[in-house]
Amino acid sequence: xxxxxxxxxxxxxxxxxxxxxxxxxxxxxxxxxxxxxxxxxxxxxxxxxxxxxxxxxxxxxxxxxxxxxxxxxxxxxxxxxxxxxxxxxxxxxxxxxxxxxxxxxxxxxxxxxxxxxxxxxxxxxxxxxxxxxxxxxxxxxxxxxxxxxxxxxxxxxxxxxxxxxxxxxxxxxxxxxxxxxxxxxxxxxxxxxxxxxxxxxx
Amino acid sequence: xxxxxxxxxxxxxxxxxxxxxxxxxxxxxxxxxxxxxxxxxxxxxxxxxxxxxxxxxxxxxxxxxxxxxxxxxxxxxxxxxxxxxxxxxxxxxxxxxxxxxxxxxxxxxxxxxxxxxxxxxxxxxxxxxxxxxxxxxxxxxxxxxxxxxxxxxxxxxxxxxxxxxxxxxxxxxxxxxxxxxxxxxxxxxxxxxxxxxxxxxxxxxxxxxxxxxxxxxxxxxxxxxxxxxxxxxx
Numbered sequence: 536x537x538x539x540x541x542x543x544x545x546x547x548x549x550x551x552x553x554x555x556x557x558x559x560x561x562x563x564x565x566x567x568x569x570x571x572x573x574x575x576x577x578x579x580x581x582x583x584x585x586x587x588x589x590x591x592x593x594x595x596x597x598x599x600x601x602x603x604x605x606x607x608x609x610x611x612x613x614x615x616x617x618x619x620x621x622x623x624x625x626x627x628x629x630x631x632x633x634x635x636x637x638x639x640x641x642x643x644x645x646x647x648x649x650x651x652x653x654x655x656x657x658x659x660x661x662x663x664x665x666x667x668x669x670x671x672x673x674x675x676x677x678x679x680x681x682x683x684x685x686x687x688x689x690x691x692x693x694x695x696x697x698x699x700x701x702x703x704x705x706x707x708x709x710x711x712x713x714x715x716x717x718x719x720x721x722x723x724x725x726x727x728x729x730x731x732x733x734x735x736x737x
Numbered sequence: 738x739x740x741x742x743x744x745x746x747x748x749x750x751x752x753x754x755x756x757x758x759x760x761x762x763x764x765x766x767x768x769x770x771x772x773x774x775x776x777x778x779x780x781x782x783x784x785x786x787x788x789x790x791x792x793x794x795x796x797x798x799x800x801x802x803x804x805x806x807x808x809x810x811x812x813x814x815x816x817x818x819x820x821x822x823x824x825x826x827x828x829x830x831x832x833x834x835x836x837x838x839x840x841x842x843x844x845x846x847x848x849x850x851x852x853x854x855x856x857x858x859x860x861x862x863x864x865x866x867x868x869x870x871x872x873x874x875x876x877x878x879x880x881x882x883x884x885x886x887x888x889x890x891x892x893x894x895x896x897x898x899x900x901x902x903x904x905x906x907x908x909x910x911x912x913x914x915x916x917x918x919x920x921x922x923x924x925x926x927x928x929x930x931x932x933x934x935x936x937x938x939x940x941x942x943x944x945x946x947x948x949x950x951x952x953x954x955x956x957x958x959x960x961x962x963x964x965x966x967x968x969x970x971x
Binding site: 554555556557558560561564565611612613614615617618619622651652653654656657658661662664665704705706707710711712713714715717718719721722725 | 774777778780784785824825828829832833835836839840854855858859861862863864867945946947948949950951953954955957958960961962965
């Protein structure tokens with residue numbers, strides 16, 4: 536249990552997707568202009584990550600792995616299969632949400648289909664493979680990194696809403712200051728690095 | 738991109754192997770239309786490989802090859818791709834090319850492959866590749882699309898390499914793994930004995946991920962002060 540909490544904390548705060556690996560920066564910069572849309576996209580990313588990381592684990596270990604059902608190492612196929620899984624599950628989620636919860640569908644709007652090409656989703660799946668997580672850890676990792684991404688984009692949107700009233704030098708306005716703010720946030724998040732929840736649980 | 742509206746006769750007239758227009762396709766993305774600092778495409782992930790020059794260089798080459806060839810392939814197929822499923826087709830083409838790049842790298846330079854680990858795979862969702870496919874290759878002829886892809890990949894690689902050079906020199910006192918400046922006789926400039934560079938200290942901040950973001954911010958600042966047209970008015 537301590538292990539799982541550790542994975543969660545690490546993925547959500549210490550090794551935050553955006554702030555320490557720059558993953559998902561495109562939508563992070565493009566959609567962080569208002570808090571409302573940032574919350575919508577953050578929620579959608581948490582949902583899709585919690586769904587696709589375990590599915591991709593099932594593909595990569597029992598199917599493509601060296602000890603999997605084919606008995607040979609097929610890991611070179613993982614890029615194509617991962618991206619296909621992600622595209623398909625995003626499509627399915629979109630259809631399900633549209634049918635059963637039109638209000639949520641309207642709230643998420645165009646963000647759902649865009650998530651397919653959000654690096655954070657594929658990035659989480661590839662990190663999960665590189666770090667050799669087991670199934671439970673992979674699930675927790677998916678949820679944790681989704682929450683980390685959502686926190687980062689919501690905080691960024693809040694800062695950008697305020698910074699509109701500040702006197703930023705003209706050439707730095709918009710994109711430039713957004714990069715520098717992200718860097719500062721990254722340094723702030725690094726201060727969480729010393730915390731290891733496993734120490735407090737055992 | 739206005740080319741889509743040009744009538745076929747005029748287009749044929751302009752068709753050259755390597756004329757002014759083709760050169761513009763290659764040169765423009767390097768500065769005035771840089772994918773990272775102007776179009777805001779492809780910032781994802783790859784900045785994480787800029788702590789040292791060698792992985793950054795390999796990443797830049799990989800991205801350039803993938804953008805170039807995916808633009809070429811999609812442009813060749815553009816008339817046969819139904820509008821609704823074009824995303825999936827594009828993703829499959831990109832994923833195929835990235836797999837090829839990854840396997841070649843794994844075979845010939847295992848060390849760097851290990852260092853880049855997930856970031857090679859992330860070229861698939863790198864917005865620059867899809868962005869150029871949507872914006873250019875879906876509406877233009879193969880050769881020009883190929884040049885556009887190479888140009889954008891190079892513009893992107895340039896930013897990556899500038900940042901990697903700054904971070905490796907100031908953070909580690911090295912370049913491409915050669916030791917340039919540091920406090921021991923192994924280095925080219927030994928700060929313990931050199932009178933001129935005695936003040937030098939490696940800057941630990943430059944090794945942290947945050948410094949890459951600061952550097953991109955500063956690069957954008959420099960570029961936009963030189964070129965006022967790019968300033969964000971909103």
